[in-house]
Amino acid sequence: MATGEIEAEIEVxxxxxxxxxxxxxxxxxxxxxxxxxxxxxxGVLPLPSCHDDMTITVAVSPERKMVASGGADGVILCWxxxxxxxxxxxxxxxxxxxxxxxxxxxxxxxxxxxxRICVWDARNKPWQPVARVKVxxxxxxxxxxxxxxxxxxxxxxxxxxxxDLRGQAMTPMWREKVKAPVRKIRPCPHNSNICAISMDLxxxxxxxxxxxxxxxxxxxxxxxxxRGLSWDPQYAGKLLTGSWDKTVKEWFIKI
Numbered sequence: 369m370a371t372g373e374i375e376a377e378i379e380v381x382x383x384x385x386x387x388x389x390x391x392x393x394x395x396x397x398x399x400x401x402x403x404x405x406x407x408x409x410x411g412v413l414p415l416p417s418c419h420d421d422m423t424i425t426v427a428v429s430p431e432r433k434m435v436a437s438g439g440a441d442g443v444i445l446c447w448x449x450x451x452x453x454x455x456x457x458x459x460x461x462x463x464x465x466x467x468x469x470x471x472x473x474x475x476x477x478x479x480x481x482x483x484r485i486c487v488w489d490a491r492n493k494p495w496q497p498v499a500r501v502k503v504x505x506x507x508x509x510x511x512x513x514x515x516x517x518x519x520x521x522x523x524x525x526x527x528x529x530x531x532d533l534r535g536q537a538m539t540p541m542w543r544e545k546v547k548a549p550v551r552k553i554r555p556c557p558h559n560s561n562i563c564a565i566s567m568d569l570x571x572x573x574x575x576x577x578x579x580x581x582x583x584x585x586x587x588x589x590x591x592x593x594x595r596g597l598s599w600d601p602q603y604a605g606k607l608l609t610g611s612w613d614k615t616v617k618e619w620f621i622k623i
Contacts (some may be wrong), residue, residue, distance in 0.1 A: 377615055384610030386425045388435075394599060395608055396435055397616075398423035404437045404445070406434060407616070408497065415447050417455045425509075425552075427469045427476075434490070436476055438466025444478060446490070459495050461486060468509040468552070472516030479510035484522065485538075501538050501619030503529070511553040513577050514560055520577070522550025528565065530580060544580035552597040559623045560605035566594040572609060574621065589617055 386398035394408040402418040404426055410469045418495025419439030426437045428443040435444045437456075442464055445456040464481035471477075475498065483506055487498040506524035513520055519538065521529045528550050530541040548567040555577065562583050565573050574583035589609075598599040605621045 374478060377617055378409070379473060380405075380407065380616065383612045383614060384616060385423055385595040387598040387608050387610045387616065388426050388428045389598050389600050389602075389608065390428055390432065390435075392602050396426050396428055397596060397610060400612075404435065404440065404447070407436060408467040415456070416453060417445065419443060419498050420428075421446065421465075424465060424495065425468045427471050430473060433452075433551055436469045436471070436490075437479060438469045438480075441481070442466060442482075444469060444476070444488075446476075457461040457493060459488065461484075461488075461497065462506070467507060468511065470511045471511040474505065475516065477510055477512055477519065479507035481506050483507055485510055485519070508549055509551055509553050511555055511563070513555045513563065518577070520553045520563065522546075522553060522565070524549060528553070528575075530577065531623045541578075542577075551593070552594060553595045554599055556623060557599050557601050562623060564597055564599065564607060564621075566597045566609070568593050570594060570613075572597065572607070572619075587619060587621070589619075590615070 378469050382593040383400035384397050388396045397405045400422040404415045406413040419441050421440035423437050428498050442462045444459040451597040462480035468479040474491045476490045478486045488495040509522040511520050517534050519531045522584050529543050531538040535550045550570050565608045571586040571588050573586050590611040592613035594609050594611045598608045600606035605623045607619045
């Protein structure tokens with residue numbers, strides 16, 4: 369059963385479009401002013417350089433070495449956290465805004481308003497595309513699940529899809545209608561059977577990965593759309609949410 373209790377709140381001077389846990393007490397935020405910021409209880413540190421338009425999405429690599437972001441400018445930026453003062457690597461390839469980025473090892477997944485899902489080999493520069501898939505409508509978000517074997521996609525036509533990636537093609541598993549456009553999908557690192565999703569609603573929904581069914585009732589607390597969504601990698605059940613109401617909330621979810 370999923371129940372949410374707020375544990376902390378941090379004010380920031382911009383709208384938060386996305387969140388990703390970095391280290392204990394730290395997370396990375398994609399901001400609507402085009403920046404990417406490291407936020408912790410002691411303050412806020414913007415990373416060098418920024419997108420030409422708002423930053424939509426951000427993801428930290430599993431070994432906590434790289435931070436990738438996607439912007440409304442259609443560009444992916446990637447910072448090496450071992451050298452955080454350096455400008456980021458810049459990857460182009462989408463024809464419209466990048467709506468989601470996600471890591472599986474050294475492989476980066478990106479989705480875009482151009483309707484394409486791209487999988488990039490980020491081990492060497494320039495990055496090489498491993499796969500490109502057209503999903504049939506605007507891809508608003510996407511995420512790896514089950515160690516990169518599956519992918520969940522949210523589309524503009526108020527649907528969320530589950531796909532199997534273990535073969536040569538992206539095989540559909542299930543498709544569910546939702547009440548609003550899905551903006552973020554975050555698989556739970558401590559329970560591979562569930563994921564958190566945010567839509568154009570001030571609520572978070574917890575879904576089952578295998579069939580798209582609701583895990584429990586929605587989690588409420590924000591006053592505007594939730595754009596930032598991240599599970600804490602260290603603490604099972606801890607979920608961070610960032611909203612256009614200019615607050616970041618920390619929840620404990622019974623998973």
